[in-house]
Amino acid sequence: MEFIFIISLWIGAVAALLIMWARLDRQAPAGLRAVAFLASLCLLIIVAACPAVIYHMLLVARGKSNQISCMTNLSNIGSALALYEADQGALPGESWNDQIAYRTSQEDFRCPELDEDYGYSLNSGALWMKTGSILTPSSFVVLFDGPGGANRVGGADTVQYRHAADTALFLFADGRAASVNRRKADSLTWHENLNLKQDVK
Numbered sequence: 001m002e003f004i005f006i007i008s009l010w011i012g013a014v015a016a017l018l019i020m021w022a023r024l025d026r027q028a029p030a031g032l033r034a035v036a037f038l039a040s041l042c043l044l045i046i047v048a049a050c051p052a053v054i055y056h057m058l059l060v061a062r063g064k065s066n067q068i069s070c071m072t073n074l075s076n077i078g079s080a081l082a083l084y085e086a087d088q089g090a091l092p093g094e095s096w097n098d099q100i101a102y103r104t105s106q107e108d109f110r111c112p113e114l115d116e117d118y119g120y121s122l123n124s125g126a127l128w129m130k131t132g133s134i135l136t137p138s139s140f141v142v143l144f145d146g147p148g149g150a151n152r153v154g155g156a157d158t159v160q161y162r163h164a165a166d167t168a169l170f171l172f173a174d175g176r177a178a179s180v181n182r183r184k185a186d187s188l189t190w191h192e193n194l195n196l197k198q199d200v201k
Helices: 002-022 030-088 096-103 182-187
Strands: 120-123 141-145 167-172 177-181
Touching: 030 096, 030 120, 030 141, 030 167, 030 177, 167 182, 177 182
Parallel strands: none
Antiparallel strands: 120 141, 141 167, 167 177
C-alpha cells in the first residue's frame, strides 16, 4: 500500500508540473522563461526526492508500531509466565508455549516483524527457574526475540536483532520488557548459576 501511495503521489506531482509548464506564456521574455524553467526544475527535483523521504517515514512509523506491538506481546506472555509460576512454583520447561497457551492468545506469540506464528524464545537458563531466587532479576533474560517456531529455547547466540536500530526485545525476570541494542547485549545475564541467591556464600 505504501508503494502504491508513493507512486501515485509522484505521478500526480509530475503531471502538475507538466501542466504548469505547458501553460507558460511562450511570448514572455526569454529571461522570465529561463527563471520559470529553473524554478520548475528545482521543484521537480524536490518532488522526485519526496517519495524516498515519505517511504522512509512510513517504514519508521511501521517499525515503531511493530515494536510497540511486540513489547505488548512480551508483557502479556510475561504475565502468563508469572501466573504459571504462581501455580506451579517455577517457570515452565521446554514446552513452555503449550504450558501457558491457556493463559494468553495465539497472537501474543507472534512478532509483527516475522511471518511465523511464533517469534519468541525462552532462555534455556530460565527453564524451571524460580524468579524469586534470581539475584539480578533486572538483567536476567527470561524471553527474547528469537527464530520462528513453537516452544523455542535458546541463549545469547540465538537472539534476532530484527527491530529498528539493530535492537531486540527482551523480557526480564523482574517482569520488565525492554529494547536492547546489540552493542549493549553483553550486559544481559543468561545463566542461573551466576544469579541464584543460594550460590552466594
